[in-house]
Amino acid sequence: MILAAVFLGYLIFNGILLSRHEPWRDEANVxxxxxxxxPLQLLAEIRYQGHPCLWYLLVMPFAKAGLPFGxxxxxxxxxMAATAGLFLMKAPFHILTKAALLFSPIFTYYYAEIAxxxxxxxxxxxxxxxxxxQRNERCVLYGLLLGLLVQSDTVVLMAAGMISLMWLWEALMLCYRQKSAAPFxxxxxxxxxxxxxxxxLAVQFYRVSDSPVFQVSSFGAGDLIRETRSYAYWILERLTGRGQGFCLVFFLFSLVFLLAASIKVRNPWAAGVIGAAYLFQAAFSVVVYQLHxxxxxxxCFVFIWTVWVFYCQKEERKTEGRGIKGVLLGLEGLLAVIAACMFIQWNSQEESSGLKNALYGLxxxxxxxxxxxxxxxxQEEVVVSVNVPMASTVLAHLPEYDFFFGGNGYKESYADWSQEQxxxxxxxxxxxxxxTNFPGKTQFYLLDSGGTCLTDPERLADYQVLYxxxxxTARGEEYRIYKIDINGNG
Known part of the structure; x- marks a missing residue:
């Protein structure tokens, strides 16, 4: 009953947040x-979007069916409702840890409402x-889940790779103990x-360096280490909303408990997964693209997986005693701490995507x-935008309308992050x-926004603002609509 009540509360809370959420340009572009x-055209375009194709393919049937963008x-x-339900029913954590994680931004809002x-x-x-x-009994299913994780996002590529290597290593160790190649x-x-x-994934992102957005930076070894260390701090600071002192203490406690758990279960791989994933994100932010x-x-979900797997390894190896129980409770405590810190940070005035804005803002x-x-x-009127990504949020709501991008005069669609746009x-x-292009028209409507393509936007001051x-707004998506006389009269 307690689990059911927690789950129902999660559904209601996130349902309220969903009803208040206005989709923005990143959602619109997908x-x-x-x-x-x-699907074939998608594969040709995906490399400039920064994400693998799986999410786009999942959304495709709904978009093509003509459903509203909202x-x-x-x-x-x-x-996320399915994920939360599975987590509540299956995770070996204390109910308080589960509730803390579910109602923090780890499970709530960022992943559940923002599509x-x-x-x-x-x-x-x-x-x-x-x-x-059951990884060695249901090998195809386990491998399929790993393959899907690779296609979910590039930021978990290291985690997926390390889990795969962990699976391989454990199978090889089993072969050694059984004196048989059957497990492998x-x-x-x-x-x-x-x-x-x-x-x-490599095929999808072939020649991604052509993109003006994703460019690989060059660093010397010393600079790379220093910058990666700085971003490693920044990741914890951004998650917790706390300073470097707190983050250093949290990091050291995490390191001690992860090492202790690895020693107790005699398997360092689970700790290696979260460690490698953490360093990968820090290095990725330095070399390729600043993550958010x-x-x-x-x-946080990789950390949850790590602690969960330690519990599984404890059962597999039949490791008993207060030592392992204390270590696992310590890791659960760290999860609860980061959940609490994130919830507090979510309620701060400085958080642009905070709870107050989610409920009452725009x-x-x-x-x-x-x-x-x-x-x-x-619909037959000409609508011109000055920024393709910004206008995409509006266009996604209006499948019956045609927009034109002022920068090149082409009919507008999704943002491809090209020099042309x-x-x-x-x-x-x-x-x-x-x-020239609309000789029968005496006027057009201009959708103005931030990041304008106009070299002289001050000229718009001569025209009436219709809207x-x-x-x-939280994402800087404020708009103005002007009615422009093609003859140049305000």
Whole structure:
């Protein structure tokens, strides 16, 4: 009954948050790509998006069915609801630890309401923990889960790889103890799947260096170590909202308990998984792309997997005594500490995606702007945007409308982060383009936002604002709509 009450509370709390959430451009871009591209076209475009194709393919049936963009959050909500239910029923943790994790931002809001691919990380890691005791009996299923984890996001690539190596090493040790190759041969039925998934990931991101967004930086060994150490601190500071002193103490306690657990179960691999995943995110932030809170929460799920697997290894090896119990309770305590810190940070005024903003603020004004366009601007009118990613949030709500990007004059769709969508244009050149391409029109509507492609945006001061966002939004998605006379008259 207690577990059922906790689960029901989780569903209600996140349902309230979902009802208050306004989708933003990162969600919109996935929806537009899923709606407009075929699976083969998606594979050709995916390398510039920074995420593997699995989430896009999952969203694709819903987008192509013509469902409203606003329903996209229901997908991540359902996935996290299933993940939370499995965690509550199967995790070997104390009920207080489970509740603390569920109602913290680890399980709540960031993955459950904001419809991104990260909810898949949570689901697959929980399933991998559940099936860890059966990994050598259900090899294909375990390998499939690892392959899917590879396709969930690049930030868990190290975790997936380390879990795969851990599986291989444990099988080889079993072969050694049994004086038989049978355990190794058996796991090959599933172990090839994450390897194949890794190769498929490489195909998806082939020539990703062509992207203006994802560029690999060069560092000397000393600079790389220093920068990675700084980002390792930053990850803990961002998660907990605490200073370096607290984060150092938390890190040292984590290190001690992980080492102690590894010694007690005589297997260092689970600790190696969280350690390697942590360093990978820090190094990735230095060398390729600065990661953010959604990525750091993935580390929390890797940590949950690690502690869960230690419990499984305790049962496998029949390790008893107060020592192992105390160590595992200590690791649970660290999970509870980080959950509590994240909940407190989530309630702080400095957090742009905080609880107060989630309940009472405005995440994006894309939905309201789309409503205004639908009610006041006929579909046959010309709508021009000044920023493709910003306009995508509005466009995702309006499948019946055509938008044009002012920077190049092309019909707008999803953001591909290309140089073409980064082009600039003068206001006079924009007027000339409109006059040339729409000779029957005397006016067009301009959707203005941050990051404008106009070289002289001050010219818009001569025109009447038809619509303007009334407050600041969490993701900077405020809009203005102007009615522009093609003859240049305000």
């Amino acid at each position: 929806w537009l790509m899923a709606r407009e591209l075929t 329903m996209m959050g229901g997908i991540s909500y359902c996935i 991104r691919n990260y909810c898949l990380i949570a689901l697959f890691l929980v399933l991998l923990a559940i099936y860890y005791p 041969v058996r796991i090959l039925r599933g172990l090839w799947i994450p390897l194949f998934s890794l190769l498929f 809170i959604w990525h750091f929460i993935a580390l 995440y994006s004004d894309g939905g309201n702007t789309a409503d205004y366009i639908r009610e006041n601007i006929p 980064d082009r600039q244009v003068s206001f006079d050149a924009l007027l000339t383009w409109a006059e 303007q966002t009334g407050q600041e």
